[in-house]
Amino acid sequence: MSFEKTGGVRVTLPPLTDTQKLAVFASEGPILADAVPGSGKTRTITCRLAYLASQVNPESILAITFTKGAAAEMSVRAKAMLEGGKLPKITHFHSFAYHLLQDLWGVKKLPVVSPERILGKMGTFYQDLTGDKHPGAETIESNAQ
DSSP states (O other): EEOOOSSSOOOEEOOOOOOHHHHTTOOSSSSOOOOTTTTTTTHHHHHHHHHHHHHSOOOOOEEESSSSHHHHHHHHHHHHHHHHSSEOOOHHHHHHHHHHHHHHOOOOOOOOOHHHHHHHHHHHHHHHSSSSTTTHHHHHHHHEE
């Protein structure tokens, strides 16, 4: 399935099932792609990104995946479908959070934090939240020393 985007960019989508087409061309709101492995979720979402990029400014689209590998794979697929057009932002949630910290709070570099320090902070957070000492606080304190 191919069509021209405003500005002459050609969008080519691979063959889709009827259910995938419903998700790709949904006109209102977000979609939820919930299915078994190997059923075409990545294909469906990537096709939706390419379709949306043909309808609106791709810079206004953000796709967040769970892993860096999935984000890279989706970017490769979207690039092939958009045939030279601008890509939407496709990233993974760790990168998104890091860039959010950089953009909003000027964080330049994140420190490497030990598991013991993280557990200690969690215990403090738990105590601040509940007023009680965390049930595993003794273990946390002994590991931190």
